[in-house]
Amino acid sequence: MKDIITLGIESSCDETSVAIVKNGREVLSNIIDSQIKIHEKYGGVVPEIASRNHIEAISRVTKMALEEAKVTFDDIDAITPTYGPGLVGALLVGLSYAKALSYSIKKPLVGVNHIQGHIAANYITYKELQPPFLCLLISGGNTQLIYVKDYTEFEVLGKTRDDAIGEAFDKVARVVGLGYPGGPKVDSLAKEGKANIELPKTHMDNLDFSFSGIKTAVINLNHNKPDINKADLCASFEKTVTEMLIENTRKAIKQTGLKTLAIGGGVSANSYIRGEFLKLEQEGIKVYMPDMKLCTDNAAMIASSGYYNFIKGKRDNLNLNAVPNLKL
Ligand code: KG4
Numbered sequence: 001m002k003d004i005i006t007l008g009i010e011s012s013c014d015e016t017s018v019a020i021v022k023n024g025r026e027v028l029s030n031i032i033d034s035q036i037k038i039h040e041k042y043g044g045v046v047p048e049i050a051s052r053n054h055i056e057a058i059s060r061v062t063k064m065a066l067e068e069a070k071v072t073f074d075d076i077d078a079i080t081p082t083y084g085p086g087l088v089g090a091l092l093v094g095l096s097y098a099k100a101l102s103y104s105i106k107k108p109l110v111g112v113n114h115i116q117g118h119i120a121a122n123y124i125t126y127k128e129l130q131p132p133f134l135c136l137l138i139s140g141g142n143t144q145l146i147y148v149k150d151y152t153e154f155e156v157l158g159k160t161r162d163d164a165i166g167e168a169f170d171k172v173a174r175v176v177g178l179g180y181p182g183g184p185k186v187d188s189l190a191k192e193g194k195a196n197i198e199l200p201k202t203h204m205d206n207l208d209f210s211f212s213g214i215k216t217a218v219i220n221l222n223h224n225k226p227d228i229n230k231a232d233l234c235a236s237f238e239k240t241v242t243e244m245l246i247e248n249t250r251k252a253i254k255q256t257g258l259k260t261l262a263i264g265g266g267v268s269a270n271s272y273i274r275g276e277f278l279k280l281e282q283e284g285i286k287v288y289m290p291d292m293k294l295c296t297d298n299a300a301m302i303a304s305s306g307y308y309n310f311i312k313g314k315r316d317n318l319n320l321n322a323v324p325n326l327k328l
Helices: 036-040 047-069 088-105 114-125 165-175 182-190 212-224 230-256 271-283 300-311
Strands: 005-010 015-022 026-034 078-084 133-138 143-150 153-159 260-264 286-288
Touching: 005 047, 005 088, 005 114, 005 300, 015 047, 015 300, 026 047, 036 047, 047 088, 078 088, 078 114, 078 300, 114 133, 114 143, 114 260, 114 300, 133 230, 143 230, 153 230, 165 182, 165 212, 165 230, 182 230, 182 271, 212 230, 230 271, 260 271, 271 286
Parallel strands: 005 078, 133 260, 260 286
Antiparallel strands: 005 015, 015 026, 133 143, 143 153
């Protein structure tokens, strides 16, 4: 069978990324131009600045991705950009570039849902992984339990009713004075602390999550006891949210009968969460988690999803628009 090469474009938040992927699983290049340094001084991503920097980076990053993969536009079978969810201005840069490229080099345009991309990061890391499986998606914008029925067929079993878990990590980091991006900083400080502070857990009667209660509790504790040990607070926060994640994941495993679990999204880079989820293997669950560099936003996972959409026959036209709140 002929190889299929997809060119993935990701610009939903603060990473401009372009990747070339063969047959959905083999990464020929994955260039990531991160804007973290630019947004650091504002304590978070400033949407307008993100869009401007995507515009500045997109052509350069595309050129680098082609060069590193040693391919030309002629070798590409489909252009597969993220079209949502994300920041609308940021999405529009990658999507408009993809549309212009598709028109000028006469290659099909195949839009990708960013959440689908985070799931696909696992296909790149594990060549043997195939649906069906359960996926716990934990990122800066989303927290969802997803029944992955097939490569392009999903059922959302549960989701957060308020903050995404990554937002809660970032908020905790900000209030204890760690700055942006918060998740990785909470991860390292927690290693120096003890999880000895009791924090509230929110239990739902279904598979939904809620992180606003614990986030507020950390803010209040930090405010009322300014000399509280910050490392202990981070470790306690991390332990409590992990218990909440595992509790619902166990319920979903029981409900679906699935024995294969994949995690994905930026927060799946958290070392404590990775360690605790791996323990589920002792209960007979096969646990997959993407390589660290594929957990946070990147275009390789988008090109992988683009491949599966493409072989399923999905094609978009130049009317494809950015959808900031796109659902799976
Ligand atoms: O997946 P991602 O890059 O963007 C979205 O698609 O939302 O996720 C970014 C989120 C941020 O909230 C960041 O703080 C968090 O992932 N994150 C982490 C870690 N690395 C990134 N959270 C906890 N521990 C980490 N090591």
